[in-house]
Amino acid sequence: MKNEVKKGNPWALLPLGVFLVLFIGTGIISGDFGKMPVLVAFIISAAVALVFNKKVSFGRKIDIFCKGAGHSDIILMCIIFLLAGAFGNVTKSMGGVDSIVNLSLSILPPNLVVVGLFVIGCFISISMGTSMGTIVAIAPIGIGVAEKLGIPVALVLGAVVGGAMFGDNLSMISDTTIAAVRTQGCELKDKFKVNFMIIIPAAIITAIILGISTAGYKASLNETYSYEIVKILPYxxxxxxxxxxxxxFVLLAGGIVLAGAIGIFTNSLDIFTFLSASSQGMIGMEDLAMIAIVIGGIVELIKFNGGIDFLLSFITSKIKSKRGAEIGIAALVSIVDLCTANNTIAIVMAGPLAKDIADQYDIDPRRTASILDIFSSCWQGLIPYGGQVLAAAGLAAISPMEILGYLYYPALMGICGLLSIVLGFPKLKSMEKEQSKIA
Structure with a gap:
């Protein structure tokens, strides 16, 4: 039976409305959705949240903001972001990224070049945990392959973006995965298993479509690609x-140390460049960590003022079943991603509300985390103003719109996500039962 939900106050959502107006309005007016710094937009939204509700003293509202910003889940997520950034940059600095790319190209099937690039993208992105890094690493290679074989550049880049989104959605060190599991309270490995079962058909079907659509193009890459297996070991x-x-924490800290040790052993790094690479990697994640902290404070104020109760009341009034609740969560994170063009921020923003809905309808947190990650990544890989498509299009000097018709994997990922909700797949044993078996 559903719990009683308070009607709440829709005006408490004003800070989120201000953010969307600032971010989307600036993007529409300037034609560049990167013109408005996301952190600045959220700071302004936080200011609006702090002046809302004059019945509460400003000092009390500051306390509420700090309570949300300093919530243990938010701080843990920020530390994990920093460690993931250090791991990614150290492995890149010691040559791990180059080794993964070159190893993949060395074993690329000569008659399945574009399929191979998609698979390489999947492998690299799940290893690196970043779709943008994957696109920057292999898109230039894909462009060269397209020009050499006469394949439409947009088709090849669609395969590259698809492979990049595969790992962005699944990788253990992806910021979206970290945000999804932290907001829902489940383990990385459990979310990975559920998520993998849902989206692997999308990857297989994508490979088949790419194979069929490029069957007439056959060639081998004659260049020799050098790599060192030892540099792939941290991934x-x-x-x-x-x-x-x-x-x-142990996992990422151990990965950083292992990558640093391999870099020093292979003379790719010394102790000081290792420390510098770690620092630079953390600095690269500072914006995301600060955004998470500010969002935590804003959400806590919105919750205090009745905004979360209003959203819950509105959404649950449309929900008649657990399946409806899952669709509601999928729609929620999809809308936020379409508005923010950032799947990590979408998960951080939608995560607390999704958790409330999941608790009310007894949805397994592993499933909720998967839904959040799948649908945010799906739209992130499809929108022409998202960083991934823009980066790929920019490298090839073509319009982002040209790539849209070839983004098979992100579209199929969304379809598989919807089918998993409709069919109730996969069937999950309760977390309590699994934990008792382990004990």
Missing amino acids: IAVLIGALLGVNV
């Missing part, structure tokens, strides 16, 4: 450790 260690359930 493999993190993936295996995550699947075995190693604590995420």
